[in-house]
Amino acid sequence: MPNRIIKETICSSRGLASCSIFSQDLYKRLITYADDYGRFNADTEIMLARLYPRETDVITQFDINEALVELSGIGKIEFYTSTPRKDIYAAFPNWNEHQRVRDSKKKMPDPTDTSINDWYLRRFVSLEMKIAILEESKFKCGSCGKNLNPFELDAKNLIKMNTGAIHFDHIVPVNQGGRATFENLRVTCPSCNLKRKKTFTFNEILNFAVNCDEDKELAASCGEFPPNPIQSLSLSESLSESLSESISCEQSSRGKQIPYQEVIDLYHSLCPSLPRVKMLSEGRKRLIKARWKEVDGDLNAFEAVFSNVGKSDFLSGRNNKWTGCNIDWILKQDKFIKIGEGTYNDKSGTDNVFLDMLQRGDY
Ligand SMILES: [Zn+2]
Incomplete structure (x- = not known):
C-alpha cells in the first residue's frame, strides 16, 4: 500500500x-x-x-x-x-x-x-441521537435488560470508545421501511442484536439495488427515509462522469419523454444554494419518473416546487436552521406534495414551527 x-x-x-x-x-x-x-x-x-x-x-x-x-x-x-x-x-x-x-x-x-x-x-445514526437513545434506555439492553455500562461511563464516552459493545438496533428493520428515528431505534447488547440477524453479507448489500424492484424502492424513497443530516449524496467532480453523458431520456408509460435534464436544470436554477446534482443515479431517475407521473407530465409542477424551495429561508438553508435539503429529499413523495402546497413557505413566526419539526425529526 x-x-x-x-x-x-x-x-x-x-x-x-x-x-x-x-x-x-x-x-x-x-x-x-x-x-x-x-x-x-x-x-x-x-x-x-x-x-x-x-x-x-x-x-x-x-x-x-x-x-x-x-x-x-x-x-x-x-x-x-x-x-x-x-x-x-x-x-x-x-x-x-x-x-x-x-x-x-x-x-x-x-x-x-x-x-x-x-x-x-439509511443505517446512519448520528452521535447526538445515539447519546439520547442510550440515556433514555438507562444503559440497559432493550431486549434482555442487561446492564451495558458496568463502569458507569458517560454516554458519549461509552459510544465513542466501546464500539462493538453497544449496538443500535432498528426495531422495524431498514429493509422493511424502518427509519433511523428516535422512536424506531433502541440500544441492545451485541448478542441480542446479532441474534436478530443484523449482519449483512457482502452479496446481500450488493443485491440491495438490484433486488429493489421499482415499487419497493419508491415506497422506501417516499417518506420512509431517515431524516439525515447528510448535505449531499452527490459524487465529487473527480468521480462523476459528466452529467450530460449520464443523463438519458426515456419514455414514460404515457409515451411522453421524461425530461430528466430539464428537471435537474430547473433545480439548479431555482435552488442555487443547495448541493448540485453531479450524477443522475438510477434512484434519482426513479424519483423523478414517479413525480413526473403523479403530476401528469407537467414540468410547471416541478418549477413550482423548486421555486418554493428556493424562496424558503428554511429549505434553502438561509436561516441556518437546517442544511439537509437536497434534490433527493425534495423529490420524496410526501415532501414534494408538502412543498408544492407551501407548507415550508416563509411565514412570520414560522421559525418556531420549523424548530419544533426539527426536534421531532419530522422534516
Ligand atoms: Zn441483550
Missing part, C-alpha cells in the same frame, strides 16, 4: 470527532488502502484482511461495516457500483484536494451507479 499525506486538519475535523474512535482509525487506514484516485474495494472481508492483518481475532467484518456506515453518514466516503455490478466500491469525495493524484492506472473502475450509497446512509 502506498504512503499518503495526512493533514493536521484531520485532528480538528468535526465530522470525524463525531465518530467512534474505531471509525476514525479505519478512516486513516483507508487513506493508505485507496488507490491513487481515492477509490477502494469495499468488501469487508478483504478490508479486514488487508487493513487489520494482525487483529482478525478481535475486529470483525461487522465492526468494519458499522464504521463504513458512520464514515458515509458524515460524508467522508461514498459508495458506488460499476458495470457489471459485481463489487461494491467506495471513494473519498475530496481526494484531489488532499492527495497528489499520480499519473498511474486506475485500480478501481469508474462509478456507474451510486444507489448502493443509500444502503449505508
Whole structure:
C-alpha cells in the first residue's frame, strides 16, 4: 500500500470527532488502502484482511461495516457500483484536494451507479441521537435488560470508545421501511442484536439495488427515509462522469419523454444554494419518473416546487436552521406534495414551527 499525506486538519475535523474512535482509525487506514484516485474495494472481508492483518481475532467484518456506515453518514466516503455490478466500491469525495493524484492506472473502475450509497446512509445514526437513545434506555439492553455500562461511563464516552459493545438496533428493520428515528431505534447488547440477524453479507448489500424492484424502492424513497443530516449524496467532480453523458431520456408509460435534464436544470436554477446534482443515479431517475407521473407530465409542477424551495429561508438553508435539503429529499413523495402546497413557505413566526419539526425529526 502506498504512503499518503495526512493533514493536521484531520485532528480538528468535526465530522470525524463525531465518530467512534474505531471509525476514525479505519478512516486513516483507508487513506493508505485507496488507490491513487481515492477509490477502494469495499468488501469487508478483504478490508479486514488487508487493513487489520494482525487483529482478525478481535475486529470483525461487522465492526468494519458499522464504521463504513458512520464514515458515509458524515460524508467522508461514498459508495458506488460499476458495470457489471459485481463489487461494491467506495471513494473519498475530496481526494484531489488532499492527495497528489499520480499519473498511474486506475485500480478501481469508474462509478456507474451510486444507489448502493443509500444502503449505508439509511443505517446512519448520528452521535447526538445515539447519546439520547442510550440515556433514555438507562444503559440497559432493550431486549434482555442487561446492564451495558458496568463502569458507569458517560454516554458519549461509552459510544465513542466501546464500539462493538453497544449496538443500535432498528426495531422495524431498514429493509422493511424502518427509519433511523428516535422512536424506531433502541440500544441492545451485541448478542441480542446479532441474534436478530443484523449482519449483512457482502452479496446481500450488493443485491440491495438490484433486488429493489421499482415499487419497493419508491415506497422506501417516499417518506420512509431517515431524516439525515447528510448535505449531499452527490459524487465529487473527480468521480462523476459528466452529467450530460449520464443523463438519458426515456419514455414514460404515457409515451411522453421524461425530461430528466430539464428537471435537474430547473433545480439548479431555482435552488442555487443547495448541493448540485453531479450524477443522475438510477434512484434519482426513479424519483423523478414517479413525480413526473403523479403530476401528469407537467414540468410547471416541478418549477413550482423548486421555486418554493428556493424562496424558503428554511429549505434553502438561509436561516441556518437546517442544511439537509437536497434534490433527493425534495423529490420524496410526501415532501414534494408538502412543498408544492407551501407548507415550508416563509411565514412570520414560522421559525418556531420549523424548530419544533426539527426536534421531532419530522422534516
Ligand atoms: Zn441483550
